[in-house]
Amino acid sequence: MGAYIVRRLLQSVIVVIGVTLVSFLALQAGGDPTYLFVSERASLEEIEAARQALGFDRPLHVQYLSFVGDLTRGDFGQSLSYRQPAMEIVLEALPATIELTLFAMICALLLAIPLGVLAAINRGTAWDGSITTMSMLGQSIPSFWMGIMMILFFGLYIRLFPISGHVPFLAPLMAGDFGTAFANLPRTIYHLVLPGIAVGTYSLARNTRLVRSSLLEVLEQDYVRTARSKGLPEMRVLVHHALRNAWLPVVTIIGLEFGFLLGGVVVVETVFSYPGIGRLLFAAINQRDIPLVQAGVILLAGIFTLLNLVVDLVYVRLDPRVKLAGGRG
Amino acid sequence: MSEHSGDAMVLDTPRGSGFRLELARAVRVMVAARWPVFAVVFLGVAAIAALFGSWLSPFDPNRQNLLLRLAEPMATGPDGGTFWLGSDALGRDVFSRLLYGARVSLTVGFAAIAVGGTIGIVAGLLAGYFGGWVDDVIMRLGDIQLAFPFILLAIMFLVVLGSGVWNLILVLGVGQWVTYARIVRADTLSLREKEFVEAARALGDSTPSIIFRTILPNILAPLTVIASFNVASVILSEAALSFLGLGVPPDIPTWGSMLAESRDTLVANKWWLAVFPGVAIMLTVLSFNILGDWLRDFLDPRLRERM
Numbered sequence: 001m002g003a004y005i006v007r008r009l010l011q012s013v014i015v016v017i018g019v020t021l022v023s024f025l026a027l028q029a030g031g032d033p034t035y036l037f038v039s040e041r042a043s044l045e046e047i048e049a050a051r052q053a054l055g056f057d058r059p060l061h062v063q064y065l066s067f068v069g070d071l072t073r074g075d076f077g078q079s080l081s082y083r084q085p086a087m088e089i090v091l092e093a094l095p096a097t098i099e100l101t102l103f104a105m106i107c108a109l110l111l112a113i114p115l116g117v118l119a120a121i122n123r124g125t126a127w128d129g130s131i132t133t134m135s136m137l138g139q140s141i142p143s144f145w146m147g148i149m150m151i152l153f154f155g156l157y158i159r160l161f162p163i164s165g166h167v168p169f170l171a172p173l174m175a176g177d178f179g180t181a182f183a184n185l186p187r188t189i190y191h192l193v194l195p196g197i198a199v200g201t202y203s204l205a206r207n208t209r210l211v212r213s214s215l216l217e218v219l220e221q222d223y224v225r226t227a228r229s230k231g232l233p234e235m236r237v238l239v240h241h242a243l244r245n246a247w248l249p250v251v252t253i254i255g256l257e258f259g260f261l262l263g264g265v266v267v268v269e270t271v272f273s274y275p276g277i278g279r280l281l282f283a284a285i286n287q288r289d290i291p292l293v294q295a296g297v298i299l300l301a302g303i304f305t306l307l308n309l310v311v312d313l314v315y316v317r318l319d320p321r322v323k324l325a326g327g328r329g
Numbered sequence: 330m331s332e333h334s335g336d337a338m339v340l341d342t343p344r345g346s347g348f349r350l351e352l353a354r355a356v357r358v359m360v361a362a363r364w365p366v367f368a369v370v371f372l373g374v375a376a377i378a379a380l381f382g383s384w385l386s387p388f389d390p391n392r393q394n395l396l397l398r399l400a401e402p403m404a405t406g407p408d409g410g411t412f413w414l415g416s417d418a419l420g421r422d423v424f425s426r427l428l429y430g431a432r433v434s435l436t437v438g439f440a441a442i443a444v445g446g447t448i449g450i451v452a453g454l455l456a457g458y459f460g461g462w463v464d465d466v467i468m469r470l471g472d473i474q475l476a477f478p479f480i481l482l483a484i485m486f487l488v489v490l491g492s493g494v495w496n497l498i499l500v501l502g503v504g505q506w507v508t509y510a511r512i513v514r515a516d517t518l519s520l521r522e523k524e525f526v527e528a529a530r531a532l533g534d535s536t537p538s539i540i541f542r543t544i545l546p547n548i549l550a551p552l553t554v555i556a557s558f559n560v561a562s563v564i565l566s567e568a569a570l571s572f573l574g575l576g577v578p579p580d581i582p583t584w585g586s587m588l589a590e591s592r593d594t595l596v597a598n599k600w601w602l603a604v605f606p607g608v609a610i611m612l613t614v615l616s617f618n619i620l621g622d623w624l625r626d627f628l629d630p631r632l633r634e635r636m
Binding site: 260 | 469472473474476477478479480481482484485486488489561565566568569572573574575585588591592595596598600603604606607610611612614615618619622
């Protein structure tokens with residue numbers, strides 16, 4: 001157990017180093033990065049001066065080390081378009097993105113579990129058929145198109161939910177202003193409904209299938225048959241015997257889920273003009289504001305890595321078999 | 330992996346008759362399941378659109394017609410033609426653009442799988458066959474990559490490398506290799522110790538020959554399942570990246586960029602600009618997903634028996 005945790009921690013450290021390396025190389029891959037930082041009318045001397053000032057004339061490995069050194073001090077560079085520290089801007093947008101991601105994830109899981117169970121215990125019936133068909137469909141719809149369709153539908157036909165805007169909940173909460181935070185909460189959720197559906201549909205579909213297949217597998221195990229032949233009521237078999245083991249694979253994917261959702265969030269935020277990291281990244285991409293892109297990507301990848309680490313460690317506690325396997329892979 | 334295919338390699342059975350039987354069974358299972366037939370038919374249509382789009386399209390997809398902007402579906406276009414699916418904000422024919430979009434989506438989808446699959450298969454074979462530090466380095470690299478939400482990686486590289494079909498294929502392809510490498514590695518690990526591989530070794534075959542001619546053919550089947558699901562997710566990613574403006578150059582119509590353009594006219598209820606490209610993406614992705622599902626059921630006898 002101890003050895004597993006140490007190895008898992010080491011692995012996360014390597015991953016974080018890899019993330020910084022990729023972000024660093026991304027800046028270099030397009031040729032001399034100096035040109036991103038100087039105006040188009042800059043003279044050769046000005047460019048050379050900027051190159052030296054920014055340190056791009058040094059060997060690559062020195063640049064990388066100083067890049068990492070800056071990161072450990074919390075310096076992610078200056079945003080080119082905002083003329084402010086890049087990480088400050090990204091952190092400001094983070095709560096909105098977390099709200100959307102969490103909302104979509106919780107809703108998707110809360111719906112996926114009963115739907116998956118319903119499909120599994122009614123296997124081969126019309127229930128199963130329609131649930132699996134719907135989830136197949138849900139996995140095939142691009143999240144941003146889902147968003148566009150909802151803007152079309154709710155913006156023009158049924159004005160039930162707002163098609164843009166955001167009411168902060170986490171930001172005042174973290175600032176210690178609980179009154180404002182909880183007063184905002186209903187409106188926060190109200191504004192999250194449409195982007196949440198757009199982001200969460202894919203997850204809902206995938207998790208429903210996962211819960212279904214995972215439960216089907218468990219239901220065929222000997223101990224479930226034993227429980228049934230003991231004459232236990234079906235509900236008890238399901239809750240006490242089958243579901244307990246069926247939800248292990250579901251826990252594993254929660255960490256990965258965040259990564260999947262993030263892909264959707266980045267694009268869906270743009271569709272709904274939602275003021276999170278996704279829309280920020282989109283704007284930064286269009287303005288070629290590389291330091292801002294780097295800060296956003298490193299932050300999101302860092303959160304993702306941390307979350308996966310936590311999930312893996314929780315998993316060890318849930319499933320004793322992991323210890324025996326030594327946790328490889 | 331079944332023992333049977335391993336033996337077949339050693340005995341070098343002629344596969345003609347067996348192959349035909351398998352094909353007949355494949356068609357039978359497919360027809361019985363119904364949905365895969367729809368998938369194959371739709372993908373056939375999409376493939377025809379991709380290959381012959383330039384002959385089939387009623388208009389040049391980039392031909393603007395400012396007098397006939399935002400025409401509704403079935404409206405009369407220039408030269409007495411019909412805008413079957415309407416025209417966009419520049420008066421370009423949506424149907425023609427949709428046909429050309431199929432070309433980008435399918436080309437990028439298949440090419441990215443070819444790139445990612447090749448890298449992944451080679452990496453997985455090496456990791457599984459040699460083990461040790463080779464295995465460690467390759468699989469840890471894979472871990473690092475998976476720790477990075479793929480879309481962020483793609484965004485990062487496309488911003489820096491610049492957009493374009495080749496960069497798109499490269500980034501989407503490289504994004505997929507880990508999946509293949511993991512499966513190939515696991516299969517190679519188990520096959521490495523099998524008798525027919527021992528036999529090849531005893532006969533003095535070279536290592537590359539053992540890896541690529543003895544082991545590789547026996548691990549390809551499950552990869553077709555992965556590839557099918559993968560094409561679906563690559564097409565989704567391509568659409569998302571095109572939507573963000575990181576896809577192919579603007580003069581090439583894609584479904585993703587059509588959707589991006591549709592946003593400006595959304596509140597004016599020009600629904601056809603937003604609906605049709607999305608439906609095209611959805612049906613294509615759905616078809617590949619259905620096909621993948623069917624392939625998995627077909628190839629995995631354990632699942633087949635349960636059907």
